[in-house]
Amino acid sequence: MTTKKAEKSRRNEKKKAARETRSLRASRSSTVVITLPSGAKEPGLSNGKVLAKAKAVIKRRAKLVSRL
Numbered sequence: 689m690t691t692k693k694a695e696k697s698r699r700n701e702k703k704k705a706a707r708e709t710r711s712l713r714a715s716r717s718s719t720v721v722i723t724l725p726s727g728a729k730e731p732g733l734s735n736g737k738v739l740a741k742a743k744a745v746i747k748r749r750a751k752l753v754s755r756l
Contacts, residue, residue, distance in 0.1 A: 722738055 722742055
């Protein structure tokens with residue numbers, strides 16, 4: 689192979705390896721809809737607490753996905 693062909697081949701191999709090792713990432717924007725059934729209202733439970741718990745779950749799942 690000529691030098692230019694060898695360089696191009698190496699670049700293509702690097703690109704292919706990079707594509708194969710790409711991992712999933714969390715979206716930069718997302719929409720979450722949380723609906724509480726009427727019977728789910730507990731003393732001390734608020735929409736803010738439910739939203740905070742949902743965010744924590746989403747972050748944990750994003751970390752799990754990023755490890756794949």
